[in-house]
Amino acid sequence: MGRLAAHPSEVTHGEASLPLSREQQALMVPGPSPGISGGEGEMVVAMGVAARGADASAKEKHSPYVLEMHGITKSFSGVKVLDDVELTLRRGEVVALLGQNGAGKSTLIKILNGDYTKDAGTIIIDGMRVEMETPRDAIARGIRAIYQEPNTVSELSVAENILLGRLPLRKPRGSGVPIVDYEGMRREAMRVLNMLDVRIDPDVEVGRLTVAERQIVEIARALSAEAKILIMDEPTAALTDREIKRLFEVVEGLKSKGVGIIYISHRLEEVFRIADRVMVLRDGRNAGIFERNRFTHQDLVRAMVGRSLVQGHLAPARPAGPAILSVENLSRRGCLDYVSFQVRAGEVVAFFGLMGSGTDYLAKALVGAVPVDGGTIAVDGVPVHFKSPGEAKIHGIGLVPADRKTEGLILEMSVEENITLPSMDKLTRGGFLRRDEKIAVASRWVNGLGIRCRSLFQPARFLSGGNQQKVLLAKWLARHMKVLVIDEPTRGVDVGAREDIYGILKRLAEEGMAIVVLSSDLPEVLRISNRILVLYKGRVMAEFSGEDATQERVLYCAMGGVS
Amino acid sequence: MMIGTGRPGDAAIRETTQAVRGTPGVLKWSGTAILLAFYAGMIIFFSVVSPYFLNVRNFLNIGTNMAYIGIMAAGSTLVLIAGGLDLSVEAVAAISGVIIGIIYRAGLGIWTGVIVSIILGTLVGAANGLCVTRLKINAFITTLGSMSIVRGIAFVLTGGLTSSLLHPGFRFIAMGDVAGIPFPLLMMAVVFALAFIVLNYMPFGRSIYAIGGNAEAARLSGINIDLITMLVYVISGAAAAGSGVLLTSMLGASAPQAATGVALTVIAAVILGGTSLSGGKGSIWGTLLGTLILGTLNNGLVLLNVSSFYQDVARGAVLLLAVALDRLRERGAV
Secondary structure (H helix, E strand, C coil), X not given: CHHHCCCHHHHHHCCCCCCCCHHHHHHHCCCCCCCCCCCCCCCECCCCCCCCCHHHHHHHXXXXXXXXXXXXXXXXXXXXXXXXXXXXXXXXCEEEXXXXXXXXXXXXXXXXXXXXXXXXXXXXXXXXXXXXXXXXXXXXXXXXXXXXXXXXXXXXXXXXXXXXXXXXXXXXXCCCCCEECHHHHHHHHHHHHHHCCCCCCCCCEHHHCCHHHHHHHHHHHHXXXXXXXXXXXXXXXXXXXXXHHHHHXXXXXXXXXXXXXXXXXXXXXXXXXXXXXXXXXXXXXXXXXXXXXXXCHHXXXXXXXXXXXXXXXXXXXXCCCCEEEEEEEEEECCCEEEEEEEEECCCEEEEECCCCCCHHHHHHHCCCCCCCCEEEEEEXXXXXXXXXXXXXXXXXXXXXXXXXXXXXXXXXXXXXXXHHHHHHHHCEECCEECHHHHHHHHHHXXXXXXXXXXXXXXXXXXXXHXXXXXXXXXXXXXXXXXXXXXXXXXXXXXXXXXXXXXXXXXHHHHCCCEEEEEECCHHHHXXXXXXXEXXXXXXXXXXXXXXXXXXXXXXXXXXXXXX | CCCCCCCCCHHHHHHHHHHHHCCCHHHCCHHHHHHHHHHHHHHHHHHHHCCCCCCHHHHHHHHHHXXXXXXXXXXXXXXXXXXXXXXXXXXXXXXHHHHHHHHHHCCCCHHHXXXXXXXXXXXXXXXXXXXXXCCCCCHHHHHHHHHHHXXXXXXXXXXXXXXXXXXXXXXHHHHCEEXXXXXXXXXXXXXXXXXXXXXXXXXXXXXXXXXXXXXXHHHHCCCCHHHHHHHHXXXXXXXXXXXXXXXXXXXXXXXXXXCCCHXXXXXXXXXXXXXXXXXXXXXXXXXXXXXXXXXXXXXXXXXXXXXXXXHHHHHHHHHHHHHHHHHHHHCCCC
């Protein structure tokens, strides 16, 4: 750190990633907080990387762990999402964190990051108990995170990105004004890039690098800031196999420098390749910790699934209708790998895929909202060509997107207008909207789906998540589509509305609609579908009929296992 | 469909539906109520301090003088609701006058000139629309560029010279009246009525709101957002050209420097009327009120012999005050 010592002005004006001066850290030491029962004689201190005292370094040697999290508990509006969770991480160790959607992985990571505050439990870094109140605290203690989408500034050079918020300064002779020390910045960038043994020009703009290279820039940034704990959250989702290999070499390098790494991935193969230990979370609790070479794929999948039962099967009765939607070899480089399937009238076909599997791309490709390189789509046996959702609509295919607020609803518009948005062209006379007809249509679906709103003219913003989701379904029902594509039908929806939505899907299918559901919710997929197709890296890995699908088998395939 | 039978909440929902059926959202005044009160206060103030202010002739004057701004503002309302911006309107208005002058002097008839200038306005709008939708150039930059290009061409065509344009029929546009109502006022009324109908009763108008509110959601709902955005700029261009015809008749001359700086007044009128700069929200009534407030303010200050420098200050202050009040209202503080 020496020559990179933060200038006082940086401390006050810089961004969150700068190291704190001793004075600042002294100010940030929190007193014993009432919510935490500090043991007798236990030190409650906040310590930064740069200012570790001699005592601390002495104590450091006693503990083999760089990080210990004990009894971590967290609730959101009364629902426990983490319950007494333990996690330990040694220096130079890679711990893979596994779990299904909603198992609590991201909450645990956000607590470590300082994004959330825990309700109970202790966090110990280098043998010192610490409190993490803000992301700034986490950074000051040497914790860094890298996500699927790199968090770099495209317009700045590699060196500037590596030293972002901690730019070295110098005072030119004869002037008291500190200016950026570009030479020093370059030297430091070269030093860490060499440590990682990668060849990236420190002067090039980050915007010109690949996603994989940008992740390495982020790792270099963490290394330069002397991070002790690196969180990698699905870092490989957007990388090619060669880039993944390169990334893993860098990870090996970090291990040898004593950095502890928490690695989150849905890919079993990667977990076996780099994890020293695997920790599985399930429903907010520890569901097993496995040492390297002491477990099989089946052990991990079993721990992730547990024995939670799939309640009441809700798939429509055996469909016997003709194929309504036929998809052949739909492909897109890096997203979809020759996907083919058929959906018959009265059938619910579910695609199960974990993050990065390509379900989101597939959903949009089915309505022409994203480009594809090749493949054909036929409706009622007739090949159709469309390049936009508007054209897909004409052929009777509609999409309910995964993100209600950013892609589904016009939040400021009324319930009535949202419902009739795709059907406006059918609700006109002589070019003018038939207001009464519009209201009648919206009213019919509000009643039919049991949408709770104060009035038809209430802006969609004020509805609950479940009711908003029903508005999105109503949009396409009001237009009588042949095929309904639904991405994550119940994400962020409460239990009651979830059952409603399952019931609606079942009835729609039984009335002859072809329904494609894309979901990362395993019990959901098992409950509502006639057939399950498992997507992994954009490829259909396996197909199950409702009867022979089990949670273990589906999950195993979705994590890259071969059935 | 069998969905839609017997659920506990049905009756209640139907009742509320019935209850609100009589008050369509398009006539809601809540947003503009504050603005209306503001305008009333302004009228009372000027009536008290100036004896010449409160009479029918003066108000017809205000309307006549503001009509060309109002026509541009109506077009800009569509653009702003769609989440865009059009700075090129003032240059389009100027070049309209220039084109009319050239064609008239070439002996092709004044009305040919009027038609050609309006076609030119739609073409400039189409070019703006193409830059925004196809090239994905930000609307501010696109129309800043086209404003400069069009204004420059107006100067090139005239060599920078203003030339008078005297034609009795053409003069009627600015000076004539129908049953005592000045023609510019009628022109503005027609444009506002059309904008109102389009915005509230046609799929095209509702799509403009949808695009401004959430373009991706609109696209996934099957709305052709590129086409609609394109049309919005075309309409704005045509409105600006129409406004230019009126302005040329008012000036009795084609002047390449006409309407300089007017684009900002137009945007001020629209914003003052409660239309959101980020799109999705706004109404044509608000724009009408915004235009009238700016026009009345100008008129009142002229009657009071206030220097035109102070008029600029007052206009800016009114804009900020009205928008600040609106923000406070939204947060429930007023």
